[in-house]
Amino acid sequence: MRVKPIALFALSILPLPAGFVSLLSxxxxxQDRWMESTQARLKQIYDQNLFRPQATQTEWSEDGxxxxxxxxxxxxxxxxxxxxxxxxxKAIPKVETSSQVTETQDATDxxxxxxxxxxxxxxxxxxxxxxxxxxxxxxxVPGGKDIRFYGMTWSPDHQQLAFIQSDQTHIRKRVMLVPxxxxxxxxxxxxxxxxGEEIATLRVGVVDVRSQSVTWIPLDPVTSNGxxxxxxxxxxxxGNSEELLIEKLSRFRDQRQFLTARxxxxxxxxxxxxxxxxxxxxxxxxxxxxxxxxxxQQFIVISEKDGWRHAFLYTREGEELRTLTPGDYDIIERGPxxxxxxxxxFYASPENGTQKQLYRVRLDGQGKLERITPESLGGTHSYRxxxxxxxxxxxxxxxxxxxxxxxxxxxxxxxIKVLQDNQAxxxxxxxxxxxxxxxxxxxxxxxxxxxxxIMKPRDFDPEKKYPVLIYVYGEPHGQTVLxxxxxxxxxxHRVITDLGYIVVxxxxxxxxxxxxxxxxxxxxxxxxxxxxxxxxxxxxQLASMKxxxxxxxxAIWGWSGGGSNTLNALFRKPDLYQVGIAVxxxxxxxLYNAWFQEIYMRTREVNSEGYRQSAPLHFAExxxxxxxxxxxxxxxxxxxQIIEGLVDRLIELGKPFDYMVYPNRNHGLSEGPVxxxxxxxxxxxxxxxxxxxxxx
Numbered sequence: 001m002r003v004k005p006i007a008l009f010a011l012s013i014l015p016l017p018a019g020f021v022s023l024l025s026x027x028x029x030x031q032d033r034w035m036e037s038t039q040a041r042l043k044q045i046y047d048q049n050l051f052r053p054q055a056t057q058t059e060w061s062e063d064g065x066x067x068x069x070x071x072x073x074x075x076x077x078x079x080x081x082x083x084x085x086x087x088x089x090k091a092i093p094k095v096e097t098s099s100q101v102t103e104t105q106d107a108t109d110x111x112x113x114x115x116x117x118x119x120x121x122x123x124x125x126x127x128x129x130x131x132x133x134x135x136x137x138x139x140x141v142p143g144g145k146d147i148r149f150y151g152m153t154w155s156p157d158h159q160q161l162a163f164i165q166s167d168q169t170h171i172r173k174r175v176m177l178v179p180x181x182x183x184x185x186x187x188x189x190x191x192x193x194x195x196g197e198e199i200a201t202l203r204v205g206v207v208d209v210r211s212q213s214v215t216w217i218p219l220d221p222v223t224s225n226g227x228x229x230x231x232x233x234x235x236x237x238x239g240n241s242e243e244l245l246i247e248k249l250s251r252f253r254d255q256r257q258f259l260t261a262r263x264x265x266x267x268x269x270x271x272x273x274x275x276x277x278x279x280x281x282x283x284x285x286x287x288x289x290x291x292x293x294x295x296x297q298q299f300i301v302i303s304e305k306d307g308w309r310h311a312f313l314y315t316r317e318g319e320e321l322r323t324l325t326p327g328d329y330d331i332i333e334r335g336p337x338x339x340x341x342x343x344x345x346f347y348a349s350p351e352n353g354t355q356k357q358l359y360r361v362r363l364d365g366q367g368k369l370e371r372i373t374p375e376s377l378g379g380t381h382s383y384r385x386x387x388x389x390x391x392x393x394x395x396x397x398x399x400x401x402x403x404x405x406x407x408x409x410x411x412x413x414x415x416i417k418v419l420q421d422n423q424a425x426x427x428x429x430x431x432x433x434x435x436x437x438x439x440x441x442x443x444x445x446x447x448x449x450x451x452x453x454i455m456k457p458r459d460f461d462p463e464k465k466y467p468v469l470i471y472v473y474g475e476p477h478g479q480t481v482l483x484x485x486x487x488x489x490x491x492x493h494r495v496i497t498d499l500g501y502i503v504v505x506x507x508x509x510x511x512x513x514x515x516x517x518x519x520x521x522x523x524x525x526x527x528x529x530x531x532x533x534x535x536x537x538x539x540x541q542l543a544s545m546k547x548x549x550x551x552x553x554x555a556i557w558g559w560s561g562g563g564s565n566t567l568n569a570l571f572r573k574p575d576l577y578q579v580g581i582a583v584x585x586x587x588x589x590x591l592y593n594a595w596f597q598e599i600y601m602r603t604r605e606v607n608s609e610g611y612r613q614s615a616p617l618h619f620a621e622x623x624x625x626x627x628x629x630x631x632x633x634x635x636x637x638x639x640x641q642i643i644e645g646l647v648d649r650l651i652e653l654g655k656p657f658d659y660m661v662y663p664n665r666n667h668g669l670s671e672g673p674v675x676x677x678x679x680x681x682x683x684x685x686x687x688x689x690x691x692x693x694x695x696x
Contacts, residue, residue, distance in 0.1 A: 046676040056405045064386035089417030139212045155241040167201040196603035206263040215263045223250040234289030239296030256280040271318035278524040304517040330514035353513040380484035397485035444537040451481040455503040464695035467553035471505040474531035475561035480505045500693035508534035526610040532568045555579035567616035574624040586638045587616040587646040626690040627657040632665030
C-alpha cells in the first residue's frame with residue numbers, strides 16, 4: 001500500500017512566507033469547491049435518483065384492444081390503473097387501484113377451473129388441493145437445506161407439474177464473516193462452485209397429481225462430449241400434456257441440445273443438437289430456448305452455427321427447413337411471432353453495433369428484412385407487444401436523452417399517445433450543460449472496427465490537449481459503448497468530464513457486440529490478452545484521429561471484468577497508462593465461479609496456459625503507474641480472496657499501490673447509506689491527485 005509522505009508536517013513549526021500560505025489556502029478552497037460540487041451531483045444520481053426514469057407499468061387487455069397504465073394523479077396518494085383505448089389513446093371510463101390488481105406472490109395457479117396448486121414450504125415442494133375452500137396438502141417432494149426447486153410449470157391439462165431440482169450438497173462452501181458483534185462476528189457459509197470443481201446436480205421431475213407420484217426424467221449426467229455435469233435452459237411442456245421440452249447445455253456450454261421427454265414412458269428424443277469448439281450458447285441467455293409455431297409442429301431456434309446469430313426454422317422432428325434471417329448481421333434479441341400475418345419479429349442493428357431497433361422477416365422465407373423502427377430514430381428501442389401484435393408500448397432512448405415511452409401502432413409505427421416523456425430528467429441534464437456524446441469507429445487493422453464513445457468537458461477546446469479516463473469492461477458479458485440512456489456508467493462520466501477529463505470507452509473484440517460470432521469468440525481460451533492489445537491499439541489510433549487526446553495523461557478504470565482488464569492494461573502496457581483504478585477485479589480467474597469462467601476458458605486442467613496468460617497476477621511486476629484497487633469484504637462474486645493474492649504479490653514485489661476495502665459490501669458496493677457516492681468520489685479524488693486535469 002502506498003504510504004504518502006506528509007511533506008507539509010514541518011509547516012506547523014517553521015515560519016512560512018505570507019504568499020505561500022495564501023497559495024495553500026487558495027488551493028484548499030479550490031479543492032473544497034470541486035469536491036463539494038462533484039459530491040452534490042453524484043448524490044443527485046445515486047442517492048436522490050433524479051436521473052432514474054420513472055417506471056411505466058402497463059398491461060394489455062386480453063383481446064389487445066385496450067391497455068391500462070398505472071398513473072399517479074395530482075393530489076392522490078395512491079397510483080391508479082387508468083384504461084385507454086389502444087387505437088385512439090383515449091381514456092376509457094374504467095379505473096382500478098393498484099392494490100386491487102396486485103399479483104399473487106406465491107407460485108400458485110389461481111385459475112378458477114383448477115383446484116391444484118403448489119408452493120415451497122420447509123424446503124419441500126408441496127402440492128395442494130383446495131377442499132371446501134381450504135388448501136390441503138396432498139403430496140410433498142422432499143428437499144433439504146442445500147436442495148432447491150425452481151421452474152415449476154403445469155401441463156396444459158393441469159394434471160402434471162414439471163419442476164427442476166438443484167442439489168448443491170456436494171459443492172464446497174465459502175466461509176464469510178457476518179457483521180454482528182464487532183469483537184465476535186458470526187460466520188456464514190455459502191456454496192461456491194469454483195472453476196474445475198463440482199457444480200450443482202440438476203434433475204427434472206414431474207409430479208402426477210392423479211397418482212401422486214414423481215417421475216424423474218432420465219437425463220445422463222455426462223454429456224455426449226464427456227463432461228460431467230450440465231446446465232438447463234428452457235424446461236416446459238411441449239405444447240401438450242404428454243411431452244416435456246428440455247434444453248440441456250454441457251458444462252462448458254460447447255454443446256446445446258433440445259430433447260422431448262415423455263414422463264409416462266421415459267422416452268427421450270433429440271430434436272436439435274449444436275456443438276461449437278468454443279461455445280454454443282447464444283448471447284448470455286437472452287436467446288436460449290425455442291419458440292413453438294404451427295400448433296407445435298415447427299419451432300424457431302436462435303443459433304450462431306453459420307457465423308452469425310440467426311433464427312432457424314425446424315420441424316418438430318428436428319429437420320431444418322430454412323434460415324429465417326439470412327445475411328451478414330446478428331439478431332440481438334428475439335421477439336414474438338405473428339403467425340396470422342406470417343412474421344417473426346426481432347431486434348437487430350446491422351449497420352451500428354451500439355444501437356438496437358425492431359425488425360421482422362416472413363416465416364415463409366419470402367421477402368426481405370423489414371425495419372419497423374423508423375429510420376429517423378437512432379438509439380435503443382424496446383417494445384411490449386399487444387396480443388395481436390398490432391400495437392406496442394415503445395420505449396426509446398439515447399445516451400444523451402432519457403427514455404420516452406409511447407403507445408404505437410404496428411407495423412406503421414404511428415405514435416398514438418405518449419405515456420411518459422421523462423421531461424424532468426431531460427431538463428436537469430440540460431441544466432448541467434453537458435456536451436453531446438460522440439460515437440466513433442476505430443479501425444486498428446483490416447476488418448477490425450471497434451466502437452468507441454467520447455465524452456468531453458463542457459468548455460472543451462479542440463486546440464488543447466486533455467487528460468483521458470478510459471472506461472473498460474471488455475469481457476463477453478456486456479458492452480459499454482451503447483447509445484442508450486445511462487449505459488456504461490455514462491452519468492458518472494458526465495461528472496468526471498466536468499473535472500476537466502475526456503472520457504473514452506471502447507468495445508474490444510470479445511465483447512457481445514452484434515458483429516458476428518467470430519468477433520465474440522476471438523477471446524476464447526484466455527480473457528485478457530486480446531482485450532489488452534485491442535484497447536491499447538484503439539486508444540493510440542484514436543489519439544491520431546483526435547489530436548486533443550493527451551497520451552501522456554492516460555488513466556483507465558473498470559468494474560468486475562473491467563477491473564481485471566484495468567490491471568492487465570496497467571501491468572502489460574506500463575508505457576501507455578499512468579493511472580489505473582480496478583474496482584472488484586478478478587486477478588486470479590481460476591478462483592472465480594465455474595458457471596462464467598469455464599464458458600470462455602474451460603478449466604486449468606485442459607487450459608493451463610490460457611489461465612496463466614489471463615491472470616493479471618502473473619504480470620504484476622510490470623506495474624509502474626499509480627494503482628488503486630477497490631473491493632468489498634462481503635463480496636460473493638469476485639470475492640476478496642481473489643484480490644488478496646494480488647495484494648500479497650505486489651507487496652512481495654515492493655510495488656507501491658493503493659487499496660480500499662469497503663466493509664461488508666458486495667459486488668455493487670452499494671450497501672449502506674451513500675456508499676455508491678463514496679466509491680465514485682474515491683475514483684474522482686484519485687484521478688485529481690494522480691493525473692493533472694488542466695488542458696494544455
